[in-house]
Every structure is written in structure tokens, then in C-alpha cells.
Amino acid sequence: MSILVYIRNVGGQLKKQSLELTAYAKAMADTLNLEVTGLVIGTIADDELKKLGNYGMSRLLKADDEKYNQRVNRVYTRIVEQAVNEVDAKYILFPDNAQGKAIAPRLSVRLKAGFIPQVLDLPSSYEPFTVKKRAFTGKAIATVTAHTERVILTPMLNSFGLRENARDLEIQSFEPHIEEPNSRLELVGKQLSEEGLQLADADIVVSGGRGMRSSENFALLEELAATLGAATACSRPVADDGWRPADEHVGQTGKIIAPNIYFAIGISGAIQHVAGVSGAKCIVGINSDPEAPIFEVADYGMVGDAFQIIPELNALFKKHIHENK
Numbered sequence: 001m002s003i004l005v006y007i008r009n010v011g012g013q014l015k016k017q018s019l020e021l022t023a024y025a026k027a028m029a030d031t032l033n034l035e036v037t038g039l040v041i042g043t044i045a046d047d048e049l050k051k052l053g054n055y056g057m058s059r060l061l062k063a064d065d066e067k068y069n070q071r072v073n074r075v076y077t078r079i080v081e082q083a084v085n086e087v088d089a090k091y092i093l094f095p096d097n098a099q100g101k102a103i104a105p106r107l108s109v110r111l112k113a114g115f116i117p118q119v120l121d122l123p124s125s126y127e128p129f130t131v132k133k134r135a136f137t138g139k140a141i142a143t144v145t146a147h148t149e150r151v152i153l154t155p156m157l158n159s160f161g162l163r164e165n166a167r168d169l170e171i172q173s174f175e176p177h178i179e180e181p182n183s184r185l186e187l188v189g190k191q192l193s194e195e196g197l198q199l200a201d202a203d204i205v206v207s208g209g210r211g212m213r214s215s216e217n218f219a220l221l222e223e224l225a226a227t228l229g230a231a232t233a234c235s236r237p238v239a240d241d242g243w244r245p246a247d248e249h250v251g252q253t254g255k256i257i258a259p260n261i262y263f264a265i266g267i268s269g270a271i272q273h274v275a276g277v278s279g280a281k282c283i284v285g286i287n288s289d290p291e292a293p294i295f296e297v298a299d300y301g302m303v304g305d306a307f308q309i310i311p312e313l314n315a316l317f318k319k320h321i322h323e324n325k
């Protein structure tokens, strides 16, 4: 018996999310005395895949026929199903993203397995299997129990964190038996968006709240972010008011992020906001109100006017970066 982790292959690269999923599976495996096995589909180099061993994976099935490079959910579901049977997986983990949302429900029907999406924490019990999940777009947290032989989970990105736990990883070739045509649709063109740094993957995040007063004033934060190679984020009212794009909103109802440094600028630090950033290694609060709740969770705090502090900070960082080139 084992835990199977679906590893997303992004054009031959791994994403942080797959490392985090592996670390999550390893924490489950340690409690249950099971092994963590992965499955990756499509062309990807072994050197890249070896990173998974650092997070506790001991075996990886690689279905690397190039005919699978283009994801077809129906076919991928069959491949995962065959891997589940191959390793006798009791728990199957997917990323909580478009791929997980497309494949996990199909697999759950085929395996008659319980499916729990948007998982926020490690299971609190295995008999019966019980775990916390996000509900109602983050307005509530539900505790759910699965009463099926197999359970499929999609833990949310950054809800567990990257925890290293090095193992020797054995990579094995996996040849699924797929008789039906690979795709009923043909991909005739692809246009990638020119998105910059992804918020969920960023090491440094510069985030602004209602204290920034207007959409235009966010230019100051964008300049600071550019200096630091950081992504930008915001509190929910800022996104609700249209000052920033909705996908920058972090918190209980937004994205959960875990950067190394999180700058919370003109953000009060409401509990619903902090719920999305509590995994950050270091929080820097900048607020004119010394009583703002953000200072209760911040590792560093600056009390003062953001409009004065940000340009000064930016100039100092620029100088430091220039001098240390």
C-alpha cells in the first residue's frame, strides 16, 4: 500500500507545488508507515525529478512517452488509475489547480473513492479519514470525513509549506495501456500569456491595503517590487474596489502564499488577511497606526506614513543591490 502523488509536468519543469505535495504526502506516510510514490506524465529529465527525493519521495513512476506531452484529461485519468492499481495506492494526492480539478473528480468516479478538494491541513484522523477543507470560497472551514476505501485529496498550495526530508528516489519507467485515441481534439495553436512572476511562487511579495488610498498609488509598490524582484499582492477590499486585479488578493477568501518575505503596507492585519500569509517566513508590517493588528504577527514593523517610507526603502534597497553587484 502507498500514497500516490500526481506530479505536474510543466514543460519539463517541476513547480514548487509538486515539492510541497510530496512533503505533505511524506508527513502522512510517516504517520501511517507507508511509502510515497509519485507519477509524472510526459517528457521530463531525471535530474529535474530527483528534486522530489529531497521532500521524501522514494519511488517515481514516469510515463514519458512523448505522445502524452499534450494533456488529455480523459487519458491522464486512465494513466493515474493504472498507477493507483500498480502501487496499491490508498491515498491519491493532486495539486489544487486546473489539472487536479479536471482529473481528480474523474478518477474519484472510476475508483469510487472519496474526493476532498481544497484541503487546508494534514488529516486530524485516519480512522475515519478526517481533514479540514476550505468551503464557500474561503468564508468557512469545513471538517469532513471520508468513508471510502480510497481517498483523493487536493491540498491547497502553500497551506503546508516546503519541508525537506531527503530520501533516495528510484525513478521507474511506467507504460500504461491506453487503447483509445489520445485525443478527440487537436491542438492547433497555443499562445502563452506574458505573465511575470507568479504570486504563489514568489520568494518576496510586496502587498498593499486600503492605506494606499488609490489605485494610482500602487505604482510605488510596483517600483519597490521591481527593485526586489518581488510579486505584488493586496488585501481583499483593494481587489473588491478594483484598485488591483482580483487574483492578487490574499487571505482566507483569496490566495494562500508562503514567501520568504511579505511586506504588508497600509494593511491593518485583519485575521482573514493574515490567514493567507501566515506561512511567510518573515512579515514586515508598515502602518501609520502603532496599534494595527499587523504588528502582532510582523517580524519587523515600521510605524509611519507609507508614502514617505516606501520611496526611502526603495532607494536604500537599490543602493544596497548596486553596491553588492
Ligand SMILES: Cc1cc2nc3c(=O)[nH]c(=O)nc-3n(C[C@H](O)[C@H](O)[C@H](O)COP(=O)(O)OP(=O)(O)OC[C@H]3O[C@@H](n4cnc5c(N)ncnc54)[C@H](O)[C@@H]3O)c2cc1C
Pocket: 138, 139, 208, 209, 210, 211, 212, 234, 235, 236, 237, 238, 249, 250, 251, 252, 253, 254, 265, 266, 267, 268, 269, 270, 271, 272, 273, 276, 286, 287, 288, 289, 292, 304, 305, 306, 307
Ligand atoms: C468572511 C470574510 C472573508 C474575508 N477574507 C479576506 C481575505 O481573504 N483577505 C483580506 O485581505 N481581507 C478579507 N476580509 C476582509 C478583512 O476582514 C478586512 O476588512 C480587510 O483585510 C482590511 O483590508 P485593509 O487592511 O487593506 O484595510 P483597512 O482595514 O481599512 O486597513 C488599512 C490600514 O492602512 C493603514 N494606513 C492608512 N494610511 C496609511 C499610510 N499613509 N501609511 C501606512 N499605513 C496607513 C491604517 O492604519 C490601517 O491599518 C474578509 C472578511 C470577511 C468577513
